[in-house]
Amino acid sequence: MIPENLVQRAEEYVDSGAFFAELSAMVAYPTESTRPHSYLAVKAYLDEILVPALTQLGCSVAEYANPDPSGGPFLVGTRVESPKLPTLLCYGHADVVDGHAGQWSNGRDPWTLTADGDRWYGRGAADNKGQHLVNLAALRLLLAEQGSLGFNLTFLFETGEEIGSPGLAAFAAAHREELRADVLIASDGPRLDAATPTLFLGARGGVRLLLDVDLRPDAYHSGNWGGLLRNPATTLAGALASLVDGHGRIQVPALRPPGLPDQVREALTGVAVGGSPGDPVPDEGWGEPGLTPAERLYGWNTLEVLSLGSADIDHPVNAIPGRARAALQLRYVAGTEVSRVREAIAEHLAAHGYPMVEVTVHRSFPAGRTPLDDPWVDWARTALEQVTDRPVAVLPNIGGSLPHHVFTDILGLPALWLPHSYPGCLQHAPDEHLLGTIAREGIVLAATLFHALGQAPAHLPLPVPRSA
Template sequence: MSIRDAALSHSATYFDAGGFARELAALVAVPSESQDPRGGPHLMDYLTGHMVPMLEEMGFVWRIHDNPVTGAGPLLTAERIEDPSALTVLTYGHGDVVRAQEGQWRAGLAPFTLTEEGDRLYGRGAADNKGQHLVNLRAFSALIAAQGKLGFNAKILIEMGEEAGSPGLKQFCAEQRDLLKSDVLIASDGPRLSPERPTIFTGSRGGVTFDLLVDLRDGAHHSGNFGGLIADPSIILAHALATITDARGQILIPEWRPDSLTPRIREVLSVLPPVEAGITLDPDWGEESLTPAERVFGWNSFAVLAMKSGVPEAPVNAIAGHARATCQLRYVVGTDPDDIVPALRRHLAARGFGAVQVIAADRGTFPATRLDPDHPWVRFTARSLEQTTGFAPHLLPNLGGSLPNDCFAEVLALPTIWVPHSYAGCNQHAPNEHVLKPLMRQALLGMTGVFADIAVGKAPA
């Protein structure tokens, strides 16, 4: 039996005997909410109580690091160096989760209890991201079980603050370049395009969040006595927002329209299946000349995340003194990130909206990244996944969402390969989060095959 077949057999047995579900249940049981202060004590417990024993059993040497940002979650690094001259793979995951949203899960489910119903495993973090990095770690262990070694070097980075914007991660990677030095990042986060077929993406859209604020006066004033005499901040804000896009959401700020939707990127996107969203999509929304895939994976999108003026839950007959909108631009490579907010300020000023303040967020932003879809590591991973699963993977130039890929692509200067193990309907960040057992089994086998192919020398030199 080949090393590859032996490792695949080990992974299949582990999954089919319930090993994956048991270990995922233990990880889900840790209430590691990084967005809620009550989760703070559990962030370290996830690492020391669960990651460390698993890594020690696999022969990894580990370290836990304080976050460079005071008060932010800890980070864990681990390595198994079998030959200093051999190829080194870095993988990444995050053990923190979004808020549990207790009381909003349907009857019979609880966020920190893994519940199996048919082909679904429910629990907070099952999809994002505990189940995903568990797959990759157990793919490593299958290869070790098959031949007593990996056959290459491996490094692991687990952070505990991704859901809070990965505070300190970029600085940590910069300070620990030597510790994290590798040849490639192979990691997993986000959803596949379809549950049945693997997906590869090589970067992510960036995200910039900012507030638009119209602050005209203290307090509210009677709408009868002062209507027609004092400016309404809500109306000013609404008109300012209406200059950013047209009525179907097409971006009107020239600097926000990327130049990176090349013929090759369009070719890659043209073969993708329709986006499976679990909700009804609006065909008449977004850039009219683009396909749906081009709009979400190859273009920028502007959204108003929240708006407030006055007291919406208890309105009174008064003109508010101020109005605020929290907005976001999701952007791809080909957009100058340093000019996003300045371009907006210039745009609004040129149209007479000097009263509208643009206040940039001080955290939670990720730059856009993208690896050439024809890169040798992309081609290698696609071939390996197809050999194992029988499906040619869907290839995305970047994820539609944002994640801290710049830490690896830019700070560590690595080719970045992401193989997500979730799907669009997993309820990520929502009540009833879950993973699909058939998908996770296929993912475990697929990653086992990728690492086995690296071990036998099929990876790019």
């Protein structure tokens, strides 16, 4: 069991305001990877926040240029206590999405952390500065308590997760030896809900698609030419309905997963989605029939229309437009074959009478999942349930996306995610916030995992280290 005084110190760190003050300093850096001119803020965040934090943990620190010119630098902190000890790899990302200044409620500034009860508002508070601060603080408290961690530590920070992690896979492949570890424990994404401690084991992948129906450069009077000229908007609407029907059900077999594995179905039994204050209510009759909401969100694929337009939607005129466009996204689970997504959609549309619809893959990122029966999963759940008074939800993956595949497929690690946020945190939107109660519990949970990794008590032995 984790020492009671370590639990008390973790809770006091939040209760005293020290965590809030440290996070406030982090949020003040506008590290928007979506804006090229933010390079100076990103570099300052690495040099002035993360390098001192890693140095305080006794890490040697190295910064690396990104092999992809579209991405920012990487930072690696390394602490080696003994070659005989297990090695933990941690991960976080320093970048945030656009701050949306001027769009926050009550005149809030995205770069100033402000508290309203349990909600701490600021860009990056939940995604991902608050989350990697929880883990840095837990490691720092553990080191102060014991004088050592009891394991070797490697902490990897990237600066482009919000733009698809450019260069991360290539960097990991080129630095396999430096990033060698026995397990990844990291924090990003949301819990199942605000009240439920959660482990998730992967992320869905995504493919962004553009459908273009570009038929003519001009618009023509709908009275003079209606019924003679193909309408691109009508054509696009029909094409979309052939891909995903009006109830959210995917109509293209190649875009569906091969099935719902029994292990995934069992893991999701009894899992309830939503229900926290501010959450939308899942719509009845939407999505794949025969599945529970949890199975649709965590175990299945969805094809979503992100935007759809033709001509001037707000100020229409009596003319047949010349062009229509839609942006779609396929969210897919591990096991789905996506190498021919564009071809599969184009072939499907042609077979349904829409060869004039041009299909383009705009952007993609892979899915990944640590097996539910990996021994590290049971080890982590057992450790966490010793310190919390509630069951720990273990999800096969989250509904969103993370560079999980880099750690499992390239580095060959079991990857466990302990999130310190919740679905209603409004990440990527104005009014992003971290819940103080989750931060308080999160430091205790993270310290518990790290303590169990370093102490390996007889009742909770570590899985056989891969380095062995």
